[in-house]
Amino acid sequence: xxxxxxxxxxxxxxxxxxxxxxxxxxxxxxxxxxxxxxxxxxxxxxxxxxxxxxxxxxxxxxxxxxxxxxxxxxxxxxxxxxxx
Numbered sequence: 001x002x003x004x005x006x007x008x009x010x011x012x013x014x015x016x017x018x019x020x021x022x023x024x025x026x027x028x029x030x031x032x033x034x035x036x037x038x039x040x041x042x043x044x045x046x047x048x049x050x051x052x053x054x055x056x057x058x059x060x061x062x063x064x065x066x067x068x069x070x071x072x073x074x075x076x077x078x079x080x081x082x083x084x
Contacts, residue, residue, distance in 0.1 A: 033066035034059070040070040052077045 041062060045052055052058070052073060061069045076082045 030063060033069075034063035037062035037066045037070040040067050041073060044070070044074050050074065050077060 038059075041052065041054070041058075044050060058073055061073060063069075065072065
C-alpha cells in the first residue's frame with residue numbers, strides 16, 4: 001500500500017528533477033558562449049602571438065559576452081588598457 005510519505009517523496013523528487021532541468025536549460029547557452037569565446041581568445045593568442053593573461057575576470061567577461069567579449073578582451077590587451 002502507498003503511504004502519504006511515499007507520495008510526498010515522489011512529488012519532491014519530481015520537483016527537483018524539473019528544477020534541475022530548467023537550470024541546465026538556462027546554463028547551456030552560457031556554457032556555449034564561454035567555449036566559443038575561449039576558442040576565439042586562444043586562436044587569437046596562437047595566431048597573432050598576443051600575450052593575454054587569462055584570469056577569472058577574463059573568464060567571466062568571455063562567458064557572459066562570448067565572441068564579442070573575447071574580441072573586447074583582445075582589443076583592450078592590444079591597446080594596453082587591461083589584461084596585458
